[in-house]
Amino acid sequence: MKYLCLVYLEEQKLHAVPDNECMACGDVFRNSGVLIAAEALQPIATAATVRVRNGKVSVTDGPFAETKEQLAGFYLLDARDLNEAIQMAAKIPPAREGSVEVRPVRELTP
Amino acid sequence: MTGPVHEALNAVYVEHSRRVLATLIRLLGDFDLAEEALHDAFRAALEQWPRDGIPANPRAWLVSAGRFKAIDGLRRRSRFDALEDVGERADVAVTDSAAWADEESVEDDRLRLIFTCCHPALAADAQVALTLREVCGLTTEQIAQAFLTPAPTLAQRIVRAKAKIRDARIPYQVPTPAELPDRLDAVLRVIYLVFNEGYEASSGELLTRPDLSAEAIRLGRLLSELLPEPEVLGLLALMLLHESRREARTSPTGELVRLDEQDRSRWDRALIAEGTRLIERALLSRRFGPYTIQAAISAVHAEAPNPAATDWNEIVGLYDVLLRSDPSPIVELNRAVAIAMRDGSDAGVKVIDEIFARGDLLEYRLAHAARADLCRRLGRVDEARVSYQRAIALTKQEPERRFLERQLRELPADVALKGPGIGK
Numbered sequence: 001m002k003y004l005c006l007v008y009l010e011e012q013k014l015h016a017v018p019d020n021e022c023m024a025c026g027d028v029f030r031n032s033g034v035l036i037a038a039e040a041l042q043p044i045a046t047a048a049t050v051r052v053r054n055g056k057v058s059v060t061d062g063p064f065a066e067t068k069e070q071l072a073g074f075y076l077l078d079a080r081d082l083n084e085a086i087q088m089a090a091k092i093p094p095a096r097e098g099s100v101e102v103r104p105v106r107e108l109t110p
Numbered sequence: 111m112t113g114p115v116h117e118a119l120n121a122v123y124v125e126h127s128r129r130v131l132a133t134l135i136r137l138l139g140d141f142d143l144a145e146e147a148l149h150d151a152f153r154a155a156l157e158q159w160p161r162d163g164i165p166a167n168p169r170a171w172l173v174s175a176g177r178f179k180a181i182d183g184l185r186r187r188s189r190f191d192a193l194e195d196v197g198e199r200a201d202v203a204v205t206d207s208a209a210w211a212d213e214e215s216v217e218d219d220r221l222r223l224i225f226t227c228c229h230p231a232l233a234a235d236a237q238v239a240l241t242l243r244e245v246c247g248l249t250t251e252q253i254a255q256a257f258l259t260p261a262p263t264l265a266q267r268i269v270r271a272k273a274k275i276r277d278a279r280i281p282y283q284v285p286t287p288a289e290l291p292d293r294l295d296a297v298l299r300v301i302y303l304v305f306n307e308g309y310e311a312s313s314g315e316l317l318t319r320p321d322l323s324a325e326a327i328r329l330g331r332l333l334s335e336l337l338p339e340p341e342v343l344g345l346l347a348l349m350l351l352h353e354s355r356r357e358a359r360t361s362p363t364g365e366l367v368r369l370d371e372q373d374r375s376r377w378d379r380a381l382i383a384e385g386t387r388l389i390e391r392a393l394l395s396r397r398f399g400p401y402t403i404q405a406a407i408s409a410v411h412a413e414a415p416n417p418a419a420t421d422w423n424e425i426v427g428l429y430d431v432l433l434r435s436d437p438s439p440i441v442e443l444n445r446a447v448a449i450a451m452r453d454g455s456d457a458g459v460k461v462i463d464e465i466f467a468r469g470d471l472l473e474y475r476l477a478h479a480a481r482a483d484l485c486r487r488l489g490r491v492d493e494a495r496v497s498y499q500r501a502i503a504l505t506k507q508e509p510e511r512r513f514l515e516r517q518l519r520e521l522p523a524d525v526a527l528k529g530p531g532i533g534k
Contacts, residue, residue: 081279081281082229082231082278082279082280082281083280083285083289086231104277104278104279
């Protein structure tokens with residue numbers, strides 16, 4: 001089962017964890033065959049929000065909702081179950097600075 | 111239907127239904143399916159046992175019958191129903207069949223069930239509801255009544271929790287040794303919460319709801335058989351020691367009786383002895399934690415034939431140990447009261463005021479009640495009055511409110527009156 005681990009951090013803590021530590025974590029996941037994808041994100045100031053209403057595209061700046069912590073990156077992992085996903089999420093370095101939300105992926109039904 | 115078989119079946123239900131359910135959840139991989147299968151199995155027993163006699167191993171019979179009915183049902187349904195995972199689940203159920211019978215995996219099933227119901231990914235109130243429903247076998251209505259929650263709300267809570275177990279794939283397993291300490295904490299928290307709701311009902315007319323405490327103690331005993339970790343024993347001891355005073359802590363009119371005013375001859379000595387033995391076992395392990403220390407504090411009270419004989423020095427020492435392992439303002443408050451008993455009320459008031467000065471416990475009714483009581487003993491009537499009023503404003507529980515109002519009314523009008531200090 002796929003789990004998306006969403007890494008949340010306060011803006012000033014985006015660089016609290018050195019990049020090489022995050023890369024090492026990604027390598028560990030990749031070598032054990034559980035990593036499907038992982039990326040770090042630019043700060044929310046770089047974001048654009050897109051909505052389509054009545055066929056019209058509207059674009060606004062910033063994220064959908066203002067929160068103290070922002071989405072800083074993600075890991076898409078393949079885990080046996082939630083317990084395994086939680087154990088992996090606990091190894092993601094920014095977990096000690098911010099938080100990691102573990103969400104099971106919903107398979108779309110055709 | 112003959113009487114004896116019916117009675118036997120009832121006894122089997124009481125003794126085995128939770129075990130059978132726990133195993134069926136493992137075999138069928140689904141809570142709802144397992145509950146339905148459990149129901150079907152007992153219905154089959156009701157038909158067959160009067161005719162064929164009671165099987166030698168009723169539990170194995172019921173698991174087998176439940177499993178068969180469930181798989182049969184899944185197969186029949188899958189003919190009409192294109193859901194892919196139904197077929198998949200039935201296959202799992204069939205291939206798993208070899209492992210279900212042996213005693214050890216069946217006992218493990220009960221632990222699996224407890225750890226799954228108390229999974230930290232579930233909301234705290236859902237953990238409690240699910241544990242009482244699935245592990246204890248209480249009905250949704252009984253749980254709703256005990257927690258003064260509308261039954262539909264509680265039913266919804268259980269439905270959502272089961273959906274989360276399925277959709278997020280919360281596994282049906284006993285945690286690995288590395289995960290165990292944290293996961294066990296979550297289980298113990300649920301059990302203690304159930305106990306406390308039964309011992310000091312947080313709201314409502316009645317001071318206690320003994321049924322919930324009894325369920326919590328039953329859970330504690332079950333867990334101490336299945337997983338005799340030191341803190342499991344410590345929590346069971348703590349609950350037993352609290353329980354030993356249940357009769358003495360309420361007056362015939364339903365009023366709260368303080369520990370130092372309780373009739374100690376009404377304390378249940380058998381429960382105290384059992385609790386004390388458990389504490390000794392837990393302490394010997396040298397891996398004990400906050401529950402064991404709290405139980406030890408409770409045991410010091412239990413040992414004293416009268417309030418004056420209480421070893422307050424020992425109690426303050428135990429609170430110091432507790433503060434180191436589990437620091438919290440509430441523990442500090444309890445320690446403050448113990449200090450008041452050992453060193454005099456003014457020393458206790460000083461510690462409570464330090465906690466308030468930090469901004470802690472300002473909304474905690476028992477902190478104001480404790481301060482009021484100490485000020486009353488010191489003859490600081492004006493301060494006592496203010497603290498009682500604050501405590502009364504914060505309490506939501508009727509007997510407690512009446513108790514505090516009585517204390518407030520009985521304060522001497524004369525400010526000059528100097529009460530004797532308590533303790534030494």
